[in-house]
Amino acid sequence: MKSFSEYNPITVALWYAAVILPAMFILHPALTALSIVGSVLLHTVRTKSLRGNLIYFILFFAIALLNPFFYHNGVTILFFVNDNPITLEALLYGFTASAMIISVIYWFRSFSAMMTSDRLLYVFGSASPKLALILSMALRYVPLFSLQIKKVNDSQKALGLYREDNAIDALRGRVRVFSILVTWALENGVTTADSMTARGYGVGRRTYFSIYRFTRSDRILLAVTLILEGLLLAGAALDALKFSFYPAMTGTWSPMTAVSLAAYTALALLPTIHRVTEEFAWKRLLSRV
Amino acid sequence: METLVVEGLSFTYPACREKALDNVSFTLHNGDxxxxxGATGSGKSTLLRMLKRELAPFGEMSGRIMLGGRSVEDFSDREAAQKIGYVLQRPEQQIVTDRVWHELAFGLxxxxxxxxxxxxxxxxxxxxFDIEDWFERPVSELSGGQKQLLNLASVMVMQPELLLLDxxxxxxxxIAASDFISTLARLNRDLSLTVIxxxxxxxxxIPVSNKLLALEEGKLLTCGPTRESVDLLRSNLLLREAMPVPVRIAGExxxxxxxxxxxxxxxxxxxEFCGNSIRSLPEPENVLDGEPEPALEFSEVYQRYSRELPDVLSGMNLTVNTGECLCILGGNGSGKSTALGAAAAINKIYSGAIKVFGKKLRDYRGQELYDGCLTMLPQDVQTMFLCNTVREELKDxxxxxxxxxLxxxxxxHPYDLSGGQQQLVGLARVLSAKPRLLLLDEPTKGLDARARRLICEVLHKLQAGGMTxxxxxxxxxxxxxxxxxCAMLFRGEIVSxxxxxxFFSGNSFYTTPANRMTRGHFDGAVTAGDVVVLCRLNAAADxxxxxxxxxC
Structure with missing residues (x-):
């Protein structure tokens, strides 16, 4: 059984782009609603818990309610606060904008969990193998350096050279640590360089290897994503997704609107549906054991 | 079939008068x-680097190196990189990429x-190499032994004909060293890989090798089957010192x-050498007279690095008396270095107390602790060096x-010194604060036999001068x-x-080779010196x- 995060990183990254970019750039209440439902569902299905959502819930209402209190445009007046009208249009605009922000946050929450450093690297690496190697080496050096900084810090402290009781001495201590680290890095970089030449770095054109394959299921997922995105963008291009809040809410409506929104529904719910059907299929298979 | 033929290889570094290698010739067969x-500076590493064209140092070279019947000079860059594998000393710095699988693929x-x-x-x-379990892990999470196995695997993946290891x-x-050597022996046996x-x-x-080459000041002393070479070298004191303990004892x-x-x-x-009518040497008398005064006390010390992680020290109790030398032994992750760091107030403990010369660590203010009281020589002495010359480094x-x-x-420059010299300079550097208590973390790691003996002598003298x-x-x-x-640390506690x-006669695995060799025949012989003395006494008695x- 293949979970959504096990697809080829490029497929997954393209799906995220297909779902996040419209949510950010097409301000349409229905589309935003679909985006927030899809992103929160994906997050909940993935983590299988409801914890850690409260802060976003509060944030959602805070952003949504801020707009009508500062912006008084709109024709449908609900009530007055300090002689300022609170309008239905401003309120709904607030909810739409807030939903957009929160949904993008939720999409990125699952994105960062699914796209670990090596998967992101693969996405960049397929663009340029050289860049991929540099990024990979950089990722390798971050933990190496932080460990070495700790070692140098400790040994300097035990020498009694590292006074932390006044700011100038503390700063001088930092400078000393940095200087030792630079010498160490240059000296040990020679070993890394030797190890690279010993394994034939620079003898010819490099290829780029990765453990990710582009399988049949990736092709299917990619095709589905592209078709759905195409329908949505066609709708946007044909002005089927126009919506304006002020002074009164008006939206275009055509069969194309329905098609575009249906396409985005399918797109936003794709991993969730995938997850649920996979789980059912897995349980059915297990029941045969 | 002859795999590697080296004929009359000489090498001189630029601006050096003496040859680093002088007319070295030898032949290796497939699967050797x-x-x-050889001692430090005898040209071992130079020889190895000469065999790997890409890493050959710059200088004047003469002689021939043939691999598989062809001169190494004639290889294309690609062939040269692929046919000869090279593993270096430092496991950490050889790794290029961030993930295990990527490192394996790097050469390919x-x-x-x-x-x-x-x-x-x-x-x-x-x-x-049985690394499936950590195949997708970041390399920073591996232990030193795993890192070095990864380095070996990522060279072997290129299918070299000749493997060089420095x-x-x-x-x-x-333990990791022994694992590494047995993996090498398995490669050699299973794949008939030629190894130097x-x-x-x-x-x-030595026990897994079939040939031994000894160098002295760039000249070939001997090269032949291991046992014959060992027999030949028995009278060379400098080389014998580095030999396995049984060779040293028998040679002596x-x-x-x-x-x-x-x-x-x-x-x-x-x-076979002697009977065992005299089974043990007298225990040396305790030179410390009077009531011992504690220099360092651990009582019920608990330490962990963060809330989620398990305890590293869990209820550790230990007393070190003034003027004595105490060695803490234990496996990897048993908390040895952590305990030392805790004593030097680098690692914070969350329960218990550590006293240095009768005063609790937290009662020391500012730099009081490190000023004439206690210092620590870190495991990696390079983390201390700041200046461009040893003179500046040691000005205090x-x-x-x-x-x-010195x-x-x-x-x-401190980085140009050999490992043993770096250790000595580091030691002199920490002594400038005139400590009464000196903490040392793995002072002999990576050192050859001679440097180890040197460090040992220096420490003996310091102790004789009253240092703990x-x-x-x-x-x-x-x-x-x-x-x-000696104290054994196990899971954050002193167990013996x-x-x-x-200490060593009580252990049967975690003990010295000399003790393992004579267990049951003699009692309490723990160093090669002990065994030699006992053997001589018994032979005389016989x-x-x-x-x-x-x-009669």
């Missing part, structure tokens, strides 16, 4: 496992192979051929009081030679503590008895 030994990517081939070779190698186990603890390894701790590697006792190279053979040798140090003459090194020493080490022989008392003789029988 050759150990290269350089050769420009396509993904399908790389996938198969990487899978095959991961399987052979002190691959110097930075590893004994430079090492200065020879205990593990004047054996002239078939020297024992394993503990098993050493055992047979001692039993009292060089006359240091029991080793003057020849004063104008060098606490040494954390994996090196059982060092502990047996150096310590007044005693004089080296009591002779006296025999003469007594004749005269």
């Amino acid at each position: 496992f050759m150990v290269v030994c 990517e350089n050769l420009g192979l396509d993904t399908g081939v790389i996938r198969r070779r990487v899978a095959e190698m991961a399987c052979y 002190e691959p186990t110097a930075q590893l603890d004994p 390894i430079v090492e200065h701790r020879l205990d593990e590697v 006792l004047g054996a002239d051929r078939d020297l024992p190279i394993t503990v098993r053979e050493g055992r047979r040798f001692t039993e 140090a009292d060089l006359d009081a240091f029991p080793y003459d 003057t020849p090194l004063l104008d060098k 020493l606490v040494v954390v080490t994996h090196d059982t022989e060092l502990a047996a030679m150096l310590a007044d008392r 503590c005693g004089t080296p003789r009591q 002779r006296n008895r025999r003469e007594g029988e004749y005269s």
Whole structure:
């Protein structure tokens, strides 16, 4: 059984782009609603818990309610606060904008969990193998350096050279640590360089290897994503997704609107549906054991 | 079939008068496992680097190197990179990329192979080296031993004909080192891979090798089957010092051929050499008189690095008396270095108390603790060096009081010194604060036998001058030679503590080779010196008895 995060990183990254970019750039209440439902569902299905959502819930209402209190445009007046009208249009605009922000946050929450450093690297690496190697080496050096900084810090402290009781001495201590680290890095970089030449770095054109394959299921997922995105963008291009809040809410409506929104529904719910059907299929298979 | 032929190889570094290598010739057959030994600066590493074209140092070279019947000069860059594999000393710095699988593929990517081939070779190698479990892990999470195995695997994945290793186990603890050597032996046996390894701790590697090459000042002393070479080298004191313990003991006792190279053979040798009417040496008298005054006390110390992680020290109790030398031994992750860091107030403890000279650590204000009271020599002495010359580095140090003459090194850059010299400079540097209590973390890691003896002598002299020493080490022989008392740390607690003789005779695995060799025959012989003395005493006793029988 293949979970959504096990697809080829490029497929997954393209799906995220297909779902996040419209949510950010097409301000349409229905589309935003679909985006927030899809992103929160994906997050909940993935983590299988409801914890850690409260802060976003509060944030959602805070952003949504801020707009009508500062912006008084709109024709449908609900009530007055300090002689300022609170309008239905401003309120709904607030909810739409807030939903957009929160949904993008939720999409990125699952994105960062699914796209670990090596998967992101693969996405960049397929663009340029050289860049991929540099990024990979950089990722390798971050933990190496932080460990070495700790070692140098400790040994300097035990020498009694590292006074932390006044700011100038503390700063001088930092400078000393940095200087030792630079010498160490240059000296040990020679070993890394030797190890690279010993394994034939620079003898010819490099290829780029990765453990990710582009399988049949990736092709299917990619095709589905592209078709759905195409329908949505066609709708946007044909002005089927126009919506304006002020002074009164008006939206275009055509069969194309329905098609575009249906396409985005399918797109936003794709991993969730995938997850649920996979789980059912897995349980059915297990029941045969 | 002859794989490697080296003929009349000489090499001179630029601006040097003496040759680093002088007319070295040898031949290796397919599947040979050759150990290269020699003192520091004898040209071992130069020889190894000459064999790997890409890493050959710049200088004047003459002679021929042939691999598989062709001169190495004629190889294309690609062939040269692929046919000769090279593993270096430092496990950490050889790794290039961030993930285990990517590191395995690195060499093959350089050769420009396509993904399908790389996938198969990487899978095959991961399987052979049993690294499937950590295949997708970031390299920063691996232990030192795992890192070095990864380095070996990522060279082997290129399918070299000749594998060169430059002190691959110097930075590893004994168990990881032994694992590494047995993996090498398996590669050699299963794949008939030709191996040349430079090492200065020879205990593990001599028994699995079939050839031994010894160098002295760039000249070839001997090159031949391991046992014959060992027999030939028995009279060379400098090289014998680095040999496995059984060879050293037998050589010292004047054996002239078939020297024992394993503990098993050493055992047979001692039993045949003499009887055991005198089973043990007298315990040395305790030189500390009067009520011992504690220099360092741990009482019920608990430490962990963060809330989620398990305890590293869990209820550790230990007392070190003023003027004594205590060695703390224990496996990886048993908390040895953490305990030392806690004593130096680098690692914070969350429960219990540590007292230094009767005063709690937290009662020391500011730099009071590090000023004339306690210092620590870190495991990696390079983390101390800041200046461009040893002279600047040691400007506060009292060089006359240091029991080793450092003057020849004063104008060098600290990074240009050998490992042993770096350790000595580091030691002189920490002594400039005139501590009464000195903490040392693995002072002999990566050092050759001579440097180890040197460090040992210096520490003895410091102790004689009244300093209290606490040494954390994996090196059982060092502990047996150096310590007044040894303590074993296991899962954050001291589980046993005693004089080296009591301590090592009580253990049956975690003990010195000399003790393993004579267990049951003698009691409490823990160093090679002990065994030699006992053997001589017993041989004399045997002779006296025999003469007594004749005269009757």
